[in-house]
Amino acid sequence: MASDGNAAIDELQVLRTQFLSELKDCRDEKCIEAVRIKYLSKKGLLPGKFALLGKLSPEERPKLGQELNRLKTLFQTSLKEKLKQIEFQKARASKIDITLPGDRDYPGKKHPLLQVLDDIKKIFSEMGFSIEEGPEVESDYYNFEALNIPKDHPARDMHDTFYLPGGYLLRTHTSPVQIRVMEQQKPPIRMIAPGRCFRKDTPDASHSPFFYQVEGLAVDQNISFADLKGVIAVFARKMFGRDVNIRFRPSFFPFTEPSAEYDFTCVICGGKGCRTCKGTGWLEISGAGMVDPEVFKAVGYDPERYTGYAFGMGVERLAMLKYQIDDIRLFYENDLRFLEQF
Ligand SMILES: [Zn+2]
Incomplete structure (x- = not known):
C-alpha cells in the first residue's frame, strides 16, 4: 500500500x-x-x-x-x-501620480542669437533684400583697402584685428561682403550680409572677441539718404514695435559719406529715460551712410551714375535689447539655464 x-x-x-x-x-x-x-x-x-x-x-x-x-x-x-x-x-x-518626479524633455531649440538673426533676415527679405554670405577669413584688401581704409588709416586702430599668416585676417566686420557682391553683380543691388566677425576685444559685459553683424547695402540710380532712413525706420518698427522712432547723428566711417550713427527709441522705457538709455530715451544701434564714391571705384561702378547706402547692425546688441539681457557673454557660455528661456 x-x-x-x-x-x-x-x-x-x-x-x-x-x-x-x-x-x-x-x-x-x-x-x-x-x-x-x-x-x-x-x-x-x-x-x-x-x-x-x-x-x-x-x-x-x-x-x-x-x-x-x-x-x-x-x-x-x-x-x-x-x-x-x-x-x-x-x-x-x-493612474497618473502627480507626486512622482517627471521625465524632462530637452528638445533642441535655436540659439537666441539665431532667432534674432532669423527675424532680421525675414524683415529685410520682405523689403526685397537678398541674403549674401562671405568668408570669415578675409584678405586685407576686402576687409580694409577696398572699403577705403588704406594702410595707416586711423580707422584701422578701431578694428583690433586678428591677423593670420599670408596677409589674411579674421574679418572685423561684414562689410567686405559688400565688395564681393558688387564685384560679381551690377546694380541694382539690395542685400544684407549676416555673419560672424572677430576683434581682439577682451570679453566683458558688452564686448566679445567674436560677434554677429548684419551689413546692409543698396545701390541703384537716385538712391538717397531718405531711402536709408525709410528702410531703417521700417526695420526698427518691425523689430521692436510701432512706437519706436529713429534718429541719425553725424558720424564718420571711411566707406560712407556722409556717415551717421542711428539710434532707436529706448525699448526699455519707451523714450522716457532709464538706466539702459542713460536717461536719454535713445539707444545707440549702429552706423550707416551713403556709399563713398571711392568704394564704387574699387568695384568698377560709375560713381556719377550710381548712389547707394550701407548700414550695419550688431545682432547681439539687438538681441540684448529685445530680451533685456545685460551681459553679452551669456550668449556664448552655453549655460542651459540661460538658453532654455528662449
Ligand atoms: Zn530707456
Missing part, C-alpha cells in the same frame, strides 16, 4: 505544478477566478483528490491528508497574491 500512498503524493505534485503554471499566465481577475473554480470549487480538481484518501490504508491517510491541506492553503494564498498583483498593475497603468 505504500506505493499507493506515494502515487497519490506524486499526483498532487503534478496538480500543484499545473495550478501554478496556469495561474502564472493569468493577466486579469476573470482568469484568476476561472483557475479558482477549476481547482478549488466543490467539484474542482483539488477536492476531487480527497477521494484518494479512501483508497489508502489508515497509516498512510494522515500524510496525504496533510499534503492535501497544505496544497489547499497554497492554492488559496497564491490566488490572493496573484489578484493583488493584477490590481496593482492596473492601478499603475490607469
Whole structure:
C-alpha cells in the first residue's frame, strides 16, 4: 500500500505544478477566478483528490491528508497574491501620480542669437533684400583697402584685428561682403550680409572677441539718404514695435559719406529715460551712410551714375535689447539655464 500512498503524493505534485503554471499566465481577475473554480470549487480538481484518501490504508491517510491541506492553503494564498498583483498593475497603468518626479524633455531649440538673426533676415527679405554670405577669413584688401581704409588709416586702430599668416585676417566686420557682391553683380543691388566677425576685444559685459553683424547695402540710380532712413525706420518698427522712432547723428566711417550713427527709441522705457538709455530715451544701434564714391571705384561702378547706402547692425546688441539681457557673454557660455528661456 505504500506505493499507493506515494502515487497519490506524486499526483498532487503534478496538480500543484499545473495550478501554478496556469495561474502564472493569468493577466486579469476573470482568469484568476476561472483557475479558482477549476481547482478549488466543490467539484474542482483539488477536492476531487480527497477521494484518494479512501483508497489508502489508515497509516498512510494522515500524510496525504496533510499534503492535501497544505496544497489547499497554497492554492488559496497564491490566488490572493496573484489578484493583488493584477490590481496593482492596473492601478499603475490607469493612474497618473502627480507626486512622482517627471521625465524632462530637452528638445533642441535655436540659439537666441539665431532667432534674432532669423527675424532680421525675414524683415529685410520682405523689403526685397537678398541674403549674401562671405568668408570669415578675409584678405586685407576686402576687409580694409577696398572699403577705403588704406594702410595707416586711423580707422584701422578701431578694428583690433586678428591677423593670420599670408596677409589674411579674421574679418572685423561684414562689410567686405559688400565688395564681393558688387564685384560679381551690377546694380541694382539690395542685400544684407549676416555673419560672424572677430576683434581682439577682451570679453566683458558688452564686448566679445567674436560677434554677429548684419551689413546692409543698396545701390541703384537716385538712391538717397531718405531711402536709408525709410528702410531703417521700417526695420526698427518691425523689430521692436510701432512706437519706436529713429534718429541719425553725424558720424564718420571711411566707406560712407556722409556717415551717421542711428539710434532707436529706448525699448526699455519707451523714450522716457532709464538706466539702459542713460536717461536719454535713445539707444545707440549702429552706423550707416551713403556709399563713398571711392568704394564704387574699387568695384568698377560709375560713381556719377550710381548712389547707394550701407548700414550695419550688431545682432547681439539687438538681441540684448529685445530680451533685456545685460551681459553679452551669456550668449556664448552655453549655460542651459540661460538658453532654455528662449
Ligand atoms: Zn530707456
